[in-house]
Amino acid sequence: MIVRQTNRHTVLREQLIAAAERTIASKGLAALRARDLARETGCAVGTIYNVFEHLDELVLCVGSRTLTMLEVALAAARPPVPDGSGTEPVDDLVRLALTYLEFAATHTVRWRALFQHRMSEDRPLPEWFVEQHRLFAQVEQPLTALLPQLDRKARRTLARTVFSAVHGIVALGLDEKLVSLSLSDLAGQLTAMVRAIAAGREELRAIDSADTPADLRRD
Amino acid sequence: MIVRQTNRHTVLREQLIAAAERTIASKGLAALRARDLARETGCAVGTIYNVFEHLDELVLCVGSRTLTMLEVALAAARPPVPDGSGTEPVDDLVRLALTYLEFAATHTVRWRALFQHRMSEDRPLPEWFVEQHRLFAQVEQPLTALLPQLDRKARRTLARTVFSAVHGIVALGLDEKLVSLSLSDLAGQLTAMVRAIAAGREELRAIDSADTPADLRRD
Numbered sequence: 001m002i003v004r005q006t007n008r009h010t011v012l013r014e015q016l017i018a019a020a021e022r023t024i025a026s027k028g029l030a031a032l033r034a035r036d037l038a039r040e041t042g043c044a045v046g047t048i049y050n051v052f053e054h055l056d057e058l059v060l061c062v063g064s065r066t067l068t069m070l071e072v073a074l075a076a077a078r079p080p081v082p083d084g085s086g087t088e089p090v091d092d093l094v095r096l097a098l099t100y101l102e103f104a105a106t107h108t109v110r111w112r113a114l115f116q117h118r119m120s121e122d123r124p125l126p127e128w129f130v131e132q133h134r135l136f137a138q139v140e141q142p143l144t145a146l147l148p149q150l151d152r153k154a155r156r157t158l159a160r161t162v163f164s165a166v167h168g169i170v171a172l173g174l175d176e177k178l179v180s181l182s183l184s185d186l187a188g189q190l191t192a193m194v195r196a197i198a199a200g201r202e203e204l205r206a207i208d209s210a211d212t213p214a215d216l217r218r219d
Numbered sequence: 220m221i222v223r224q225t226n227r228h229t230v231l232r233e234q235l236i237a238a239a240e241r242t243i244a245s246k247g248l249a250a251l252r253a254r255d256l257a258r259e260t261g262c263a264v265g266t267i268y269n270v271f272e273h274l275d276e277l278v279l280c281v282g283s284r285t286l287t288m289l290e291v292a293l294a295a296a297r298p299p300v301p302d303g304s305g306t307e308p309v310d311d312l313v314r315l316a317l318t319y320l321e322f323a324a325t326h327t328v329r330w331r332a333l334f335q336h337r338m339s340e341d342r343p344l345p346e347w348f349v350e351q352h353r354l355f356a357q358v359e360q361p362l363t364a365l366l367p368q369l370d371r372k373a374r375r376t377l378a379r380t381v382f383s384a385v386h387g388i389v390a391l392g393l394d395e396k397l398v399s400l401s402l403s404d405l406a407g408q409l410t411a412m413v414r415a416i417a418a419g420r421e422e423l424r425a426i427d428s429a430d431t432p433a434d435l436r437r438d
Contacts, residue, residue, distance in 0.1 A: 157400065167387040181376065190380075193381075204412070
């Protein structure tokens with residue numbers, strides 16, 4: 001149902017996103033309750049579902065803000081050399097990885113919410129969310145410099161994979177459950193790993209599924 | 220409070236773990252409710268808290284079973300060459316990574332629960348859980364062959380980091396939200412990335428925190 005966007009509607013929508021953002025950023029996804037949001041914004045619980053199709057949409061709006069914050073931080077990750085030298089692609093990759101670590105360490109609760117959230121009832125992720133965020137785009141540029149012979153599709157996929165590897169090191173590294181490293185040791189591990197991937201990059205040219213063992217070829 | 224382990228107590232404990240395991244493996248962590256477990260095992264809700272200190276302990280018991288399943292799968296990951304040749308350390312690392320992917324793709328719901336779970340009220344993870352599982356131990360052996368000069372501590376830390384990178388690629392790869400890759404393409408990416416890390420391994424010898432930018436040296 002398309003709701004005519006009255007002024008009141010727009011204001012309430014922003015208020016609800018702001019209230020949800022406060023909760024998710026301070027207490028995490030599990031603390032989000034429709035009745036608390038209604039109380040905080042002074043609307044009825046049912047009204048929330050006039051403004052948002054479902055609570056997932058509201059969570060995605062907050063997730064979208066977190067992703068924008070992250071994208072801004074990554075875009076600002078430039079080599080700290082004033083004369084512009086030292087912009088080796090591998091250094092750019094290391095900077096991006098360390099910026100990601102710093103973002104996750106600073107905004108841990110809302111950053112975790114981004115990856116914890118699952119759409120209810122197996123709903124697909126809406127187009128607007130997918131279109132709006134290309135989290136891996138900033139990894140593509142240094143990868144292009146490192147592996148100019150890769151075609152666009154392979155490079156996009158590889159950018160996701162490199163981002164995923166960095167994400168894994170950051171996510172488990174900040175999780176006290178399995179790993180207990182200081183933030184500076186974690187940064188050291190991340191730096192060494194990104195440098196190793198860049199140094200061994202010739203192996204990344206061979207990316208296709210031909211070498212996959214048959215028992216993993218399922219789809 | 221130490222409860223005397225009567226037979227009835229032990230039986231109920233096993234029944235509760237089995238019931239929790241069925242729920243977590245089929246519906247995930249969020250579906251776990253004390254009242255459902257009580258109904259399923261025919262005990263009172265309060266009785267659960269005579270058997271387990273808190274629900275976290277029950278969840279960890281299920282997590283422990285998942286980790287044991289994973290450790291058995293990883294231990295069985297041997298190169299598929301009948302004459303025993305081809306046991307290069309890099310091939311062992313690739314096999315371990317692909318086995319991890321296969322495990323996660325097969326047991327997705329209970330595997331996700333392992334990483335979603337957070338101890339309530341900032342309780343520390345109990346000693347028995349930490350002692351019982353050394354998830355990274357199997358990664359250490361091929362790493363020792365690749366980087367014999369690393370000392371034991373550096374090798375243990377690096378094993379965690381390599382595991383974390385593999386975990387990130389698998390976790391985001393199986394998450395339809397950010398990445399949409401076929402399982403065989405994902406296996407190809409994982410293989411190439413592990414091979415690149417192994418090929419660039421000289422960079423991993425330099426692991427220490429000296430190169431960490433000052434703004435990330437916080438602790």
